[in-house]
Amino acid sequence: MEILVCVKRVPDPAENEIEIKSDGSDIERDDLVYSVNEWDNYAVEEAIQIKDKVGGSVTVVTVGDEESDEVLRREMAMGADKGIHINDEALEETDGLGVAKALKAVVEKGNYDLILTGAQADDGAAQVGGMLAALLDLPYASLVNYIEIVDENTLKIGREIEGGNQEINEIKLPCVLSIQTGINEPRYVGIRGIRKVAGVEIPEMELSDLGLSEDEVAPRVKRLDYFIPEMGEGAEILEGDMEEIAEKLVELLKAKGGIK
Amino acid sequence: MSREIFAYIEHHDGVLDDSALELINAAKKIDESANVVALVFGSGDNLNKACEEAAKTYNTVWKIDKPDLSYPNAELIRPMLVNILPKGSVCLVPHDTFGIDLAPGLSVKMDVPYIPDVVGIDKVEGDKIIAIRQEYSGQVHTHVETDMANGIVITIRPGSFEPDESKSASGEIVDKSADAGDVEAKRKFIEIKEAEAGEVDITQADILVSVGRGIGEQENIELAEELAEALGGVVSCSRPVVDAKWLDHSRQVGTSGKTVKPKVYIAVGISGAFQHVAGIKGNPFIVAINTNPKAPIFQVADVGVVEDCIEFLPVLTEKVKEMK
Numbered sequence: 159m160e161i162l163v164c165v166k167r168v169p170d171p172a173e174n175e176i177e178i179k180s181d182g183s184d185i186e187r188d189d190l191v192y193s194v195n196e197w198d199n200y201a202v203e204e205a206i207q208i209k210d211k212v213g214g215s216v217t218v219v220t221v222g223d224e225e226s227d228e229v230l231r232r233e234m235a236m237g238a239d240k241g242i243h244i245n246d247e248a249l250e251e252t253d254g255l256g257v258a259k260a261l262k263a264v265v266e267k268g269n270y271d272l273i274l275t276g277a278q279a280d281d282g283a284a285q286v287g288g289m290l291a292a293l294l295d296l297p298y299a300s301l302v303n304y305i306e307i308v309d310e311n312t313l314k315i316g317r318e319i320e321g322g323n324q325e326i327n328e329i330k331l332p333c334v335l336s337i338q339t340g341i342n343e344p345r346y347v348g349i350r351g352i353r354k355v356a357g358v359e360i361p362e363m364e365l366s367d368l369g370l371s372e373d374e375v376a377p378r379v380k381r382l383d384y385f386i387p388e389m390g391e392g393a394e395i396l397e398g399d400m401e402e403i404a405e406k407l408v409e410l411l412k413a414k415g416g417i418k
Numbered sequence: 419m420s421r422e423i424f425a426y427i428e429h430h431d432g433v434l435d436d437s438a439l440e441l442i443n444a445a446k447k448i449d450e451s452a453n454v455v456a457l458v459f460g461s462g463d464n465l466n467k468a469c470e471e472a473a474k475t476y477n478t479v480w481k482i483d484k485p486d487l488s489y490p491n492a493e494l495i496r497p498m499l500v501n502i503l504p505k506g507s508v509c510l511v512p513h514d515t516f517g518i519d520l521a522p523g524l525s526v527k528m529d530v531p532y533i534p535d536v537v538g539i540d541k542v543e544g545d546k547i548i549a550i551r552q553e554y555s556g557q558v559h560t561h562v563e564t565d566m567a568n569g570i571v572i573t574i575r576p577g578s579f580e581p582d583e584s585k586s587a588s589g590e591i592v593d594k595s596a597d598a599g600d601v602e603a604k605r606k607f608i609e610i611k612e613a614e615a616g617e618v619d620i621t622q623a624d625i626l627v628s629v630g631r632g633i634g635e636q637e638n639i640e641l642a643e644e645l646a647e648a649l650g651g652v653v654s655c656s657r658p659v660v661d662a663k664w665l666d667h668s669r670q671v672g673t674s675g676k677t678v679k680p681k682v683y684i685a686v687g688i689s690g691a692f693q694h695v696a697g698i699k700g701n702p703f704i705v706a707i708n709t710n711p712k713a714p715i716f717q718v719a720d721v722g723v724v725e726d727c728i729e730f731l732p733v734l735t736e737k738v739k740e741m742k
Binding site: 178255286320327415 | 491493496514515516518519520521522523524525526527531532533534535548551552553554555557558559560561562563564565603604605606607608609610611612613624625631648649650651657658660661663667670673674675676677681682684689703704705706710711712716717718719720721722723724725729730733734736737738741742
């Protein structure tokens with residue numbers, strides 16, 4: 159099976175507190191630790207596991223600046239065979255639809271049976287997979303947490319729905335699936351693995367290579383600013399050293415029925 | 419001319435989802451004078467029940483009755499919506515596991531802009547709409563702007579708008595099944611697999627010590643267990659802890675886990691993403707312990723402790739034992 163996985167380099171949620179620049183134009187990016195979007199990492203692991211079962215290849219693609227090269231290499235160190243890097247200034251300010259259009263062009267240059275994305279990324283929009291499927295006229299399922307190969311044309315998939323229940327579907331290939339975290343256990347990638355792929359050539363493409371114009375990827379939906387809303391009252395923050403805080407907290411818990 | 423706004427109504431076997439009463443207020447925020455039309459898909463008696471219920475809130479209800487819609491398959495509903503929605507429609511859909519499935523592709527097929535997971539409408543000036551979203555799991559908010567002259571698809575985060583409980587409408591139910599057309603999908607719904615019950619039922623607990631990503635590693639969960647034991651409560655968790663397989667899925671609180679209603683909820687190293695907070699009901703006393711003073715959890719908590727939970731938990735557990 160030929161599988162394409164769309165990945166994105168994002169600030170690592172486990173490593174960062176997100177702060178906003180004083181003019182609200184962007185988040186403070188100077189000291190951020192970046193990594194591959196968590197959902198995408200599960201998608202790549204799933205693709206590799208499918209390849210290990212039925213053969214084929216796994217290609218990872220990203221839309222992003224120079225630095226995005228590192229996440230492609232990381233996913234190749236996991237076991238992806240090829241990387242494709244779409245890097246064009248005109249895409250820096252684009253929206254989800256612009257990214258989906260660029261990915262569509264990549265899909266059409268290949269011959270993929272299965273296209274995976276993460277269910278969502280740092281902006282929480284959860285949109286690119288669904289848009290890509292619609293642009294390609296392919297069947298789509300979101301929030302996929304289980305994949306079983308039925309035959310060469312069909313997958314049985316589980317979607318994670320409310321309450322932790324699972325919605326089982328059959329879907330025809332080729333298709334686009336957005337992958338939910340927890341579907342597998344992504345393998346660990348060591349420094350040695352990353353060194354191994356350090357020299358691998360990763361083709362870079364610009365909009366013109368994809369047959370797209372700047373107008374076609376101009377954002378329809380524009381982010382105007384970042385802001386922190388006027389906070390409500392919020393929590394009463396307990397002050398003091400840890401002993402004092404713990405003492406105050408125990409008193410409160412006692413009063414609220416928090417100790418049996 | 420006032421705008422036509424459509425609200426996608428979710429129902430479960432004829433019972434309306436909470437979002438059904440919230441979308442009308444989101445619509446009114448976009449255009450006070452809009453005619454808001456409820457879109458209700460399904461089949462048979464359950465659908466009729468849902469339509470009658472929706473008609474108590476919406477002046478117009480479009481009913482789409484198809485035998486293969488007894489379960490809502492977004493891949494079937496999307497092309498039907500394209501068939502029935504007039505040009506220039508504003509279409510509102512709940513941002514949940516169904517909306518995420520349906521809406522992005524719908525905007526592409528209708529060739530209109532898409533704003534996902536909206537938590538507020540800032541302003542509307544003519545065809546320009548400025549909506550409010552969140553990024554980085556609620557750590558920051560953003561204003562986003564687009565032009566809805568040709569229509570728009572917006573998903574609305576559940577719980578972001580007040581429900582309209584007035585039931586003041588006696589709406590007209592219009593059967594649009596024929597206009598929706600006969601469509602086929604390459605994705606077929608098979609069945610629902612119910613989540614397995616775990617050894618501990620967190621939904622029945624009065625005291626929950628809930629751990630998140632901030633607990634750092636699996637071994638540290640013991641610290642939470644020790645506190646829970648001292649308090650007479652049990653340990654629950656947020657999603658990353660289950661993804662890492664540190665705790666069983668039956669312990670997860672949130673939209674994709676369990677809905678809990680304890681008296682006291684102690685959130686340990688949990689940032690407070692809306693999917694998690696949505697699983698905490700019954701207005702418990704919430705304590706948040708987190709190193710990041712800006713974590714969204716402090717907005718919903720009653721009391722906050724800005725400390726590293728790994729250092730603070732043992733101190734707290736000792737104090738509980740000492741003072742109880």
